[in-house]
Amino acid sequence: MTRIPDPASRIPASRNRWGFPDLGIGIGLRTVHYPHILEQKPDVDFFEVLSENYMDTGGRPVWVLDQVAERYAVVLHGVSMNIGSADPLDRGHLAKLKALADRTRARWVSDHLCWTGVLGRNTHDLLPMPLTEEALRHVARRVKVVSDVLERPLMLENASTYAEFASSSMPEWEFFGRLMEEADCGMLLDVNNVYVSSFNHGFDPEAYVDAIDPARVTQYHLAGHTNKGTHIVDTHNDHVIDRVWELYQRSVRRTGNVSTLLEWDADIPALEVVHAEALKAGRYRREEEKSRREKDASKPAPSGARDRLRKDKVARVS
Numbered sequence: 001m002t003r004i005p006d007p008a009s010r011i012p013a014s015r016n017r018w019g020f021p022d023l024g025i026g027i028g029l030r031t032v033h034y035p036h037i038l039e040q041k042p043d044v045d046f047f048e049v050l051s052e053n054y055m056d057t058g059g060r061p062v063w064v065l066d067q068v069a070e071r072y073a074v075v076l077h078g079v080s081m082n083i084g085s086a087d088p089l090d091r092g093h094l095a096k097l098k099a100l101a102d103r104t105r106a107r108w109v110s111d112h113l114c115w116t117g118v119l120g121r122n123t124h125d126l127l128p129m130p131l132t133e134e135a136l137r138h139v140a141r142r143v144k145v146v147s148d149v150l151e152r153p154l155m156l157e158n159a160s161t162y163a164e165f166a167s168s169s170m171p172e173w174e175f176f177g178r179l180m181e182e183a184d185c186g187m188l189l190d191v192n193n194v195y196v197s198s199f200n201h202g203f204d205p206e207a208y209v210d211a212i213d214p215a216r217v218t219q220y221h222l223a224g225h226t227n228k229g230t231h232i233v234d235t236h237n238d239h240v241i242d243r244v245w246e247l248y249q250r251s252v253r254r255t256g257n258v259s260t261l262l263e264w265d266a267d268i269p270a271l272e273v274v275h276a277e278a279l280k281a282g283r284y285r286r287e288e289e290k291s292r293r294e295k296d297a298s299k300p301a302p303s304g305a306r307d308r309l310r311k312d313k314v315a316r317v318s
């Protein structure tokens with residue numbers, strides 16, 4: 001496969017703290033789509049790779065990943081860093097994650113603000129954090145260690161939650177904001193998860209996205225879910241609902257265009273269907289681009305440019 005120019009080199013940097021590029025609209029790399037991707041090389045802006053699927057394996061999966069990373073921009077997304085746990089950080093896991101990030105030239109590495117197990121047991125669930133001062137200090141310390149080991153800032157995603165701790169003393173958006181300041185990390189803002197958790201716990205999803213520092217948002221997630229009436233389950237098996245698109249639009253107005261990825265993880269349809277759903281984000285991204293250009297055009301020109309303009313006019317008159 002021939003090497004193509006780095007997609008990031010032709011993409012403007014987002015307004016985020018690290019100048020990470022806006023990669024466009026991506027989808028998750030899923031096994032069922034391997035043949036389509038390898039044979040048809042679809043015009044997808046970037047792929048998100050589930051880190052754990054490639055950390056303890058070789059052979060065909062890693063061969064496919066190498067082909068994908070050769071052609072497309074790749075970001076790594078994990079589910080078992082266990083950043084919120086009281087267990088020691090798994091240094092072996094982090095070393096393998098760093099090796100994978102280096103191998104794929106990952107634009108950034110993300111995991112979830114959650115804990116997945118304790119006392120060495122992995123529940124394979126993204127469990128909610130107690131939103132307390134003590135937990136905040138604990139996670140901030142660990143995020144700094146992880147960033148040092150990975151030699152890149154860590155991006156954390158807000159998980160969908162179904163239970164809360166009675167001991168929590170602040171809303172999740174405040175916990176996130178303070179964590180990102182303290183540990184200098186970024187956010188993968190999953191607007192579907194904001195909506196799911198807001199429904200399950202009864203908070204205002206708009207207040208959540210409005211409270212996030214736009215300079216810390218380096219990626220968006222969108223997904224479908226299953227509404228059970230009394231609660232919502234984050235199933236990633238359907239189209240994105242209108243309320244989530246509205247939330248995305250609201251957040252994009254604050255952050256500007258940021259790399260956006262659609263997650264579809266159960267009952268996965270053909271790649272074209274997943275990609276078409278993801279591309280719906282383009283409508284909001286174009287609106288944002290138009291509004292940014294209009295704002296830029298209405299700004300007064302810098303004084304140097306004004307002086308040059310004046311001299312030019314004088315020269316033409318004389």
Ligand SMILES: [Fe+2]
Nearest residue numbers: 157190221263
């Ligand atoms: Fe997500």
